[in-house]
Amino acid sequence: MRKPKKQNKIPFIIMLFIHSSLLGYSFYKSKNKKQLFTLLMADIGFAYLLEYVVLNVFHAYTYKPRVMKKNFFDNVFGAILSQGIFVPFTAVFSTFLKIGWVGKLLGGVYFSLVELLFLGLKVYKHNWWRTIYTFILIPLYFKISDWWNILLDKRNPLVRFISLFNMILVTEANLLFLFASTRKVRFGAGKFHSWKEHFIIVPLYAISVSIFSTVSFLKQNNWSAKLSVLLMTIGLDQIFKKRKVVKEKFHAADYFTVRILAIFLYGKFSDLVYGVRKTSEMEDIQDKMLKINQKQT
Structure with a gap:
């Protein structure tokens, strides 16, 4: 070489x-x-x-x-x-x-x-x-x-949605490149997974995760959205493994650490694009009470 x-x-x-x-x-x-x-x-x-x-x-x-x-x-x-x-x-x-x-x-x-x-x-x-x-x-x-x-x-809704999607996509793509370059993951078809196949398949994986994550964080950055994204990525990974489309060398602890940190980051991206939104019914009630008090005064 x-x-x-x-x-x-x-x-x-x-x-x-x-x-x-x-x-x-x-x-x-x-x-x-x-x-x-x-x-x-x-x-x-x-x-x-x-x-x-x-x-x-x-x-x-x-x-x-x-x-x-x-x-x-x-x-x-x-x-x-x-x-x-x-x-x-x-x-x-x-x-x-x-x-x-x-x-x-x-x-x-x-x-x-x-x-x-x-x-x-x-x-x-x-x-x-x-x-x-x-x-x-x-x-x-x-x-x-x-x-x-x-x-x-x-504040165009479609532009904000695509912006959040792009933010997540860029992060996923860079993470997957890092994992591939350190031999932690390789995508492909058949027994032998070539790097040519990997770099054709892996963006499709990143796009899938990014679309689902964007939709999940569209309304709220809460625990329900984070959990749904985590379960979706775990399920997608399992499907790829069973289909023998991906080979991974992750320890479970490392995998969950990286995935959870990424999901929290995507929630922050959502807040960045849409602003910090209310996360509970109590906050809605408090907001309404404040408006009533302001009208009375």
């Missing part, structure tokens, strides 16, 4: 510093950090969904940051850096500064030049993808981020 080339990491590290600085500036100046975080996670979720189709299914390009030993993991890790950090961080920065179409087109030019540079440095390779696709899609992606932020301001 070839040893990782240290020089391959340098362009990715430079890009990480640049785009983290853009996001850091946006959060530092923002007066509504909760909504900005929601927008960020929504933008990352959209990028992940596109990447699933373009990279995992149709293998449009290959990343070579030489961070991970296995080429398949290294490729996906490069995609996470690109679609989870470089592009979404810049989209949030663009939306925060209210950059117009000229700036968005310049953003398309910038990412196209970066792509050409990465091709020249051989840390990235096209299979069937073309740089013109990047030039066209980046400004559109930035514009979608703008629209999404406006609809978040208006």
Whole structure:
């Protein structure tokens, strides 16, 4: 096996510093950090969904940051850096500064030049993808981020629902990548589960968990919602095991610890998107009594 080339990491590290600085500036100046975080996670979720189709299914390009030993993991890790950090961080920065179409087109030019540079440095390779696709899609992606932020301001029900779904999806996808890279879990069909199969099946698993979790936390972030999500994920895991679609090396204590912590995090995401809602009938009664007293005074 070839040893990782240290020089391959340098362009990715430079890009990480640049785009983290853009996001850091946006959060530092923002007066509504909760909504900005929601927008960020929504933008990352959209990028992940596109990447699933373009990279995992149709293998449009290959990343070579030489961070991970296995080429398949290294490729996906490069995609996470690109679609989870470089592009979404810049989209949030663009939306925060209210950059117009000229700036968005310049953003398309910038990412196209970066792509050409990465091709020249051989840390990235096209299979069937073309740089013109990047030039066209980046400004559109930035514009979608703008629209999404406006609809978040208006508390659009569908936008808030999809935002919560994306927040959970991003977390599930990153956790599953961590578990796969540490050999804790592998999805696939048949006796031998290839990593190619894994990265096609695992996003579908993450999407299933995310949809159910979003629906569960839609009305309340309470113990009933948390318990229903926990039971659903346990049941889904058991179905996958019986169908021999997944191989796991988790100790029960580790599994439940990670799953319970994730569920509590999803509840916090729900509060972030929808606000902290009443969790008991007593609070409803107290609220009504307070309103009556205010009217009397």
